Amino acid sequence: MILIIVFIAQFLNWWLESVKFRMLISKTQPINKLDAVKSVYAGNAIGVLTPNKIGTVIGRALWLKDKDTVSVVSATMLGNTAQLTTTALFGFLGFLIIVCFGTKLNFVNQAFPTYGLLISFLLVLFLGLLFFYPSFLYKFSLRLPFISRFAQRISYFKYFRKKELLTVLSFSVLRYIVFGFQFILLLKLLHVNITITSLFTFICVLYMIVTFIPSPFMGNLGTREAVVLLLLTNYNSTAEVLSASIILWVINIAFPAVVGSVLFLFNKFKLKNV
Secondary structure: OHHHHHHHHHHHHHHHHHHHHHHOOOOOOOOHHHHHHHHHHHHOOOOOOOHOOOHHOOOOOOOOOOOOOOHHHHHHHHHHHHHHHHHHHHHHHHHHHHHHHHOOOOOOOOOOHHHHHHHHHHHHHHHHHHOOOOOHHHHHHHHOHHHHHHHHHHHHHHHHOOHHHHHHHHHHHHHHHHHHHHHHHHHHOOOOOHHHHHHHHHHHHHHHHHHHHHOHHHHOOOHHHHHHHHHHOOOHHHHHHHHHHHHHHHHHHHHHHHHHHHHHHHHHHHOOOO
């Protein structure tokens, strides 16, 4: 039953991402709800094969009427900034708890949590400013020769209201909560004996480290597991947590990539027969 709930939560996760994408891309061109869902699945299918998912925009552009890659890049970049801000915020909370109350989690050195707290705080400030004042992104883009010629198509960065951006950020927070909920359920399924506080800090720190470490592997596969091994050296549940991490990767990344690949191929076949 728990595994079924975790699997169903994957659909909720990608639906939330599709809502974010639809809200952001609608500034330049409309996209219906179903096509928005298809676009994020197709984007994941291609993105998972590229370092840090840089291929995501190719899949997402498939279901846009004008196939406007520049708009997809802009919308995806702003949506990713919201997700990164959320990850940094929860990472800051995790490191704050560790610094204030201590933890059994293992780090490369004792000063790491303090450095992590400072870095996460600076990231929250920096990413938060970029997200809530996207006009900075627009002005910065104008300084780049290879982007400035697309100035008109990314100028919509300037027109987002704070309320709209706050809504996008709230969907990013909900996605993060879904990730955490799935992980906790799997750990419970595998009878991992870790206190709620330690579990919360572990998830916050894990996602923080994995997200901001560049990874050439599919969906951070391997990188996340290496960090798990490091953090949980002082526990006796490393094997169970590793199993939970791999299962979560299969449900959240591998399965959606298969779905996205089918959608991608079907769309390509349909276009050939038009």
